Amino acid sequence: MHKLYDFMEARERLGTVIEKTKLIYSGIFSDESGNEVYIKPENLQRTGSFKVRGAYNKIAKLSDEEKGKGVIAASAGNHAQGVALAAQKLGIKAVIVMPKHSPLIKVEATKKFGAEVILVGDVYDDAYKYARELQEKEGYTFVHPFDDEDVIEGQGTIALEVLEEVPDADIILVPIGGGGLVSGVACAAKLKNPLIKIIGVEPEGAASALAAVKNNQVVALDEANTIADGTAVKRIGDTTFNYIKKYVDDIVTVSDYELMETFLLLVEKHKLVAENSGILSIAGLKKLNVKNKKIVSILSGGNIDVLTISSMINKGLINRKRIFTFSVDLPDKPGQLVAVSEILAAQNANVVRLEHNQFKNLNRFHDVELQVTVETYGEEHINKIVEVLNEKGYIVKKLNS
Structure with missing residues (x-):
């Protein structure tokens, strides 16, 4: 186990090599979690990760x-x-x-x-x-990716930077894959401030650290199934397990859907692009049963391809009820499509896609099925749209709720 001066020496060693990733205060994640939230953007680090x-x-x-x-x-x-x-x-x-x-x-x-x-x-x-x-x-x-004392020591320099900017931080949230990052951050942070809480965040489909803690020994998962591919680790390290047992206060898990939602907010509100593994610690904010605490979430990496970005944004929009797809049956006569369009326009619902198919509805011979995708402001907006359509005599079938 390391001493504080080990991490301080490592920081000196890294001085001319790494970017100084300054903390970013997050108004949106502070509001959503009821805490004072800061992001440590290691996605802006050289090579795009810690x-x-x-x-x-x-x-x-x-x-x-x-x-x-x-x-x-x-x-x-x-x-x-x-x-x-x-x-x-x-x-x-x-x-x-x-x-x-x-x-x-x-x-x-x-x-x-x-x-x-x-x-x-x-x-x-x-x-x-x-x-x-x-x-x-x-x-x-x-050079092992996580199960190595010198690697752990290097990752721990993040904690020194965090506590230099926010010395009175109450909690640091850290993504967990193999455990190298959380081991270094937890050890360095606790040596600097023994009262600080370190909480690890894992994907639900690859919670190998949580499994190890519960079994009091390192175990291998049968599978690692998550969109957070950088943390899809079936078995954490033996060295990192010892650090986690000694220094990590809790481990929480998040779903792939929660990662999609977090990704969207991060892009939209902070203009930051991160990989799925990198945002675990931000998604984990919702799993904390605390209020009015100073919390730092380590955004560990940003190496994500363009097609995945597009998919994450679309799924995030759906998850936050910002995209709404529904169908209604219309009588097969002129003017019906215009009538529905006018209702949607009056409700400020922006039509993204519209499919008018008279061959799709086999149940009612004289009806046409209209499938519509609209942009909305959220769940209340969707409920209002459905309410108005119902009042006008249309039966709405939700297709992506």
Whole structure:
């Protein structure tokens, strides 16, 4: 276990390498949670995530002999870029083993930092196995994404920055994947302020840390099923488990739907783009049974592709009742479509899509089914639209509620 000066030395080590990601006060998440909420935007970090902190700290502490032989890592995501950038900054060789089907954008980003990328196997486990074989053969130092003391130490520098800006913070919320980030942040924060609460946040479909705490030992989940792919870890580390037991006060879980809703608010209100794993700690705000506390949510990463962004926004709109799809049956005679359109216009519902299909309704021969998608202000607005349509004699079938 680390001492406070270990983290302070790590911070000095990282001084010229990392971006200073200043806290952002969040009016929207403060209002929604009833607390004073700040966001630590590590999505704005170099490589787009916090991972460069732990990777650089680990590699910088290697002996000259170890540096001369180079480093190796297995990763399909943020860790790959963190190790590649750290090695480039230190002028040493880095080999990154990634699964064959890794997103091309992540492969190219890793190569851009000067690393040699080897594509092996269909899943992470295949890449990890091959990386370990190469490590033995070539004498590289293996840089683990989370289960490593020096990596944990590097991640803990985030807590020092947080408490420098908000020394009287009551709670820090931290995403949990393998446990490296929460271990470092929890240890450093508690050494600085023993009264602070550290709460980890996991996706419901991959709550491996919560399972370990409940069983009082590290366990492997049967599956890790979540849109938060960066934290889809079936088994946390043995080292990180010890830190979690000692320093983490609680672990909460959030659903994929809650992540979608949080993503939308973050983009809309803060103009911040984050990956699904990165926003766990913000989505977790709703799971806290506290009010009027100073809370910092660590937004851990922002590496997300454009198609996923589009999907997350659309699903977030639906989840927050900002998009409403419904159908009504209309008599098959002129003027009916105009009548419905006028009702919607009077209610300030912006029509996004409209499908008028006289062949779709098989139950009533003389009727036509009209499917409509509208933008709304939220649930109250939807209820008002339905109420007015009902008053005009239309039976509304909700299709996305």
